[in-house]
Amino acid sequence: MQLVSCANSQPTIRVATFNVSMEADNYRGTEAQQDQHDPTLLFKHLATGDNQQIKNIAQIIQRIRPDIILLNEFDYSSDPSLGPDAFINNYLQVSQQGQRAIDYPYFYYAPVNTGVASGVDLNNDGKIENSGSDAFGFGRYPGQYGMLLLSRYPIDLHGARTFQKFLWKDMPHNTLGKIKNTDGSAWYSAEAMEVLRLSSKSHWDIPINIEGKTLHVLASHPTPPVFDGPENRNGLRNHDEIQFWNDYLDAGSKADYIYDDKGNRGGFSGERFVILGDLNASESEGDGQRTMMADLLAHPLVAQYELPKSEGGAKSNPVNPNAKYHTAKWGLTVDYVLPSKAGLKIIDSGVFWPSKNEPGSELVEARKASSDHRLVWREVQLK
Numbered sequence: 001m002q003l004v005s006c007a008n009s010q011p012t013i014r015v016a017t018f019n020v021s022m023e024a025d026n027y028r029g030t031e032a033q034q035d036q037h038d039p040t041l042l043f044k045h046l047a048t049g050d051n052q053q054i055k056n057i058a059q060i061i062q063r064i065r066p067d068i069i070l071l072n073e074f075d076y077s078s079d080p081s082l083g084p085d086a087f088i089n090n091y092l093q094v095s096q097q098g099q100r101a102i103d104y105p106y107f108y109y110a111p112v113n114t115g116v117a118s119g120v121d122l123n124n125d126g127k128i129e130n131s132g133s134d135a136f137g138f139g140r141y142p143g144q145y146g147m148l149l150l151s152r153y154p155i156d157l158h159g160a161r162t163f164q165k166f167l168w169k170d171m172p173h174n175t176l177g178k179i180k181n182t183d184g185s186a187w188y189s190a191e192a193m194e195v196l197r198l199s200s201k202s203h204w205d206i207p208i209n210i211e212g213k214t215l216h217v218l219a220s221h222p223t224p225p226v227f228d229g230p231e232n233r234n235g236l237r238n239h240d241e242i243q244f245w246n247d248y249l250d251a252g253s254k255a256d257y258i259y260d261d262k263g264n265r266g267g268f269s270g271e272r273f274v275i276l277g278d279l280n281a282s283e284s285e286g287d288g289q290r291t292m293m294a295d296l297l298a299h300p301l302v303a304q305y306e307l308p309k310s311e312g313g314a315k316s317n318p319v320n321p322n323a324k325y326h327t328a329k330w331g332l333t334v335d336y337v338l339p340s341k342a343g344l345k346i347i348d349s350g351v352f353w354p355s356k357n358e359p360g361s362e363l364v365e366a367r368k369a370s371s372d373h374r375l376v377w378r379e380v381q382l383k
Helices: 041-048 052-064 084-092 190-195 233-249 290-297 311-316
Strands: 012-022 068-074 106-109 147-151 203-210 213-220 272-278 335-339 344-351 376-382
Touching: 012 052, 012 272, 012 335, 041 084, 052 084, 068 213, 068 272, 084 106, 084 147, 106 203, 147 203, 147 213, 203 233, 213 233, 233 290, 272 376, 335 344, 335 376
Parallel strands: 012 068, 213 272
Antiparallel strands: 012 376, 068 147, 106 147, 203 213, 272 335, 344 376
16 A cells, blocks of 8 residues: 555555464474474575465565554564565565565564563473573563564654563552462562563554654554463463553553663653554453453543454354454454554554455465464554
């Protein structure tokens, strides 16, 4: 999509989020000999330009043509030529099945907490491991399940804020005290609570300049509220990771506790924003803490519009009235594009989920065709 602008109109852009499952473990078994958890597998496939699953993901992006898109579960490397550059050059800038190639001259790519050793026992198995459940965010190697923001418009790198290292204990009214063993004792040791970070990956506030107007992308990927036990440590962490955005948008005293990775304090100070990401929560279904997702959707600064929907989602589970809003193959609404009420007007929206036998349906029918999540988009006009 080209940004639309003329003398009598304001710029209109398309913004999207897509959990692309582009992490190394997704490609295990595609080669005869490989390490079980080879953290370079994604980058090897990006270098070739011929991995069919990645080509299909690129084709979906070329079909929808977002001007700005957040990719969740895109492995992080300190060398961007291995990840973003290779994906853009070898897949997105190459026509996939007749679709027009698309370029993203700007991207934001930064470290995440997944796979980064915490130095303490977080899963209470009596051992301290350098990855897995003892990492700041679950991951078998540093950077697994990372985030990548692609943009056709300039990113204000100096103005970007990241909250990767914000400590969970520093959030007032956090849920840490609710995470207990079956005997009522605290699940996390005092030592663990001193170092445990809130973000399972990271939280980002990335300003983008669109014809002189600033749009802040608020990006994150909270932990799934499952894969734990009766202590519900992942469910409660998911709750607080979403609570962070609720507090961040209340830029008054409620956000005074927040500090970014540069040491700057306080919450959101701009006008326009869009919350992007796989938030791993629904306000009405699933295992997550639904109240916090409902609070975010109803936040007074968030535009109150119907969620994006698809016919393919509706037909995937005809007895579920929420299915038309689902964004994951396994049947939940977890991926969001939430624009601000101020400075933006919603023009259109959708979920890329073609019905069976419709053009493009082959890109989503099987898990290995692209991802078990769907690309979600909104078209907005900047005012």
